[in-house]
Amino acid sequence: MRVLPPTTPLPPPLAAVRDTVTRLFASRIVPEIGSWEARRTFPRPLVRAMGEAGLFGAAFPEHVGGSDLGFRAVAVIAEEVSRIRPDFGYCMNLQAMTCPFTILNWGTEEQIARFVPGLIAGETIGMFALTEAGGGSDPAGAMRTTARREGDRYILNGSKQWITFSNEADVGVLFAKTDPSAGHRGITAFIVEPKSGSGYRAVPIPMRGLSPVFASCSVFLDDFAVPVENRLGAEGEGFRIAMNALEFGRLTVAARLVGAAQGCLDHAVAYAREREVGGKPIGRHQLVQGLVADMAAEIAAARALVRELAEVMDAGEPANRLASLAKYFASRAAKTAVANATEIFGGYALADEYPISMFKGFIEMLNVGEGSQNVQKVLIAEDALGFKDANRASVPARKFRTLAAE
Numbered sequence: 001m002r003v004l005p006p007t008t009p010l011p012p013p014l015a016a017v018r019d020t021v022t023r024l025f026a027s028r029i030v031p032e033i034g035s036w037e038a039r040r041t042f043p044r045p046l047v048r049a050m051g052e053a054g055l056f057g058a059a060f061p062e063h064v065g066g067s068d069l070g071f072r073a074v075a076v077i078a079e080e081v082s083r084i085r086p087d088f089g090y091c092m093n094l095q096a097m098t099c100p101f102t103i104l105n106w107g108t109e110e111q112i113a114r115f116v117p118g119l120i121a122g123e124t125i126g127m128f129a130l131t132e133a134g135g136g137s138d139p140a141g142a143m144r145t146t147a148r149r150e151g152d153r154y155i156l157n158g159s160k161q162w163i164t165f166s167n168e169a170d171v172g173v174l175f176a177k178t179d180p181s182a183g184h185r186g187i188t189a190f191i192v193e194p195k196s197g198s199g200y201r202a203v204p205i206p207m208r209g210l211s212p213v214f215a216s217c218s219v220f221l222d223d224f225a226v227p228v229e230n231r232l233g234a235e236g237e238g239f240r241i242a243m244n245a246l247e248f249g250r251l252t253v254a255a256r257l258v259g260a261a262q263g264c265l266d267h268a269v270a271y272a273r274e275r276e277v278g279g280k281p282i283g284r285h286q287l288v289q290g291l292v293a294d295m296a297a298e299i300a301a302a303r304a305l306v307r308e309l310a311e312v313m314d315a316g317e318p319a320n321r322l323a324s325l326a327k328y329f330a331s332r333a334a335k336t337a338v339a340n341a342t343e344i345f346g347g348y349a350l351a352d353e354y355p356i357s358m359f360k361g362f363i364e365m366l367n368v369g370e371g372s373q374n375v376q377k378v379l380i381a382e383d384a385l386g387f388k389d390a391n392r393a394s395v396p397a398r399k400f401r402t403l404a405a406e
């Protein structure tokens with residue numbers, strides 16, 4: 001397959017990071033994943049290998065096991081992972097961002113020391129449980145899960161929907177209402193340990209076109225106990241924590257969309273050079289070239305937005321506007337890429353021999369993950385119009401915050 005290089009070359013340290021991903025997937029992940037898929041089993045050793053190679057720790061300080069390379073490196077890693085295997089892109093959110101980074105950003109020193117190193121090493125599996133069946137686009141309005149304080153623990157009851165890795169997770173960040181009458185101000189965040197006791201059940205949601213090994217599940221909480229020391233932040237601070245987690249999560253989701261789009265382009269270009277119809281490679285037909293050009297242009301623009309977002313995050317500047325712009329545009333670019341790749345492959349787009357249908361499933365999933373396109377549009381427009389909700393104010397990574405600002 002002809003792999004198209006990014007339009008702007010990466011500086012050497014980031015190119016080295018990308019090469020680490022490429023090598024690990026070529027030598028270990030791609031050769032081994034088939035046997036895990038045949039057994040429909042979560043590939044813990046492969047996630048562990050990603051952690052050991054440093055793929056999850058780029059945004060984390062060295063004292064918790066990270067490399068402190070920053071968000072530009074996170075974006076490069078997430079893109080390359082998703083270009084090769086969009087299913088493993090899940091790990092870039094759950095092992096590298098929404099679960100451990102939210103603990104790093106809001107947790108106590110004890111919580112960080114206890115949970116973060118294992119997650120970014122790939123030793124423990126993470127999850128992020130915000131969405132409920134009543135509608136992911138309005139997480140506060142839809143939230144029915146409650147947490148009732150009883151002495152030195154909280155008792156959680158309710159259910160969550162679409163929670164990725166929740167049937168395997170050792171650690172999760174989960175949101176529940178400690179004061180159901182207080183709207184979004186009644187939401188509290190918790191670090192949960194699903195295997196720590198009774199009252200937790202995760203049931204995979206049957207889905208077509210995604211992964212046989214990585215599941216998203218309905219989670220049922222029935223008097224599930226969480227110790228008080230596992231509360232993340234203060235009571236009532238959960239909505240702010242969730243919005244902040246989604247802001248950082250949008251970086252990885254946008255980068256994953258760019259990667260999946262680039263994967264579609266790479267495969268489409270290789271196919272268009274080799275497939276001959278009418279006595280010449282289909283890539284010599286100008287209408288096919290038009291499809292390739294549209295893919296390449298939109299991917300380049302989306303990548304530039306993701307890089308700008310990562311740079312703003314690395315500088316500790318408010319990033320929520322760019323996070324929505326990058327996620328919104330990357331999703332559009334990825335939809336163009338998979339639609340055009342499907343045209344180029346003709347009937348073979350549907351054949352298991354080629355990965356286009358796998359890219360399609362993940363691009364559709366990423367289109368809603370960390371906020372649907374409509375949600376991004378509303379956020380972008382409200383920001384432009386000056387109507388932005390103060391609860392959605394951007395909070396930079398902890399190392400850029402002073403205690404007074406907290």
Ligand SMILES: Cc1cc2nc3c(=O)[nH]c(=O)nc-3n(C[C@H](O)[C@H](O)[C@H](O)COP(=O)(O)OP(=O)(O)OC[C@H]3O[C@@H](n4cnc5c(N)ncnc54)[C@H](O)[C@@H]3O)c2cc1C
Nearest residue numbers: 128129130131135136137162163164216365369370372374
């Ligand atoms: C495979 C998969 C994995 C996921 N993993 C996780 C996870 O690990 N953790 C987690 O917490 N969540 C997860 N999610 C949930 C995801 O974040 C939600 O699906 C997403 O937020 C959208 O919510 P919804 O599906 O309930 O759609 P809805 O909120 O019901 O929205 C349906 C449609 O209505 C539109 N809409 C809704 N409200 C408005 C409005 N006010 N204005 C305009 N349009 C609107 C939306 O844009 C969308 O097009 C996952 C989802 C999938 C599919």
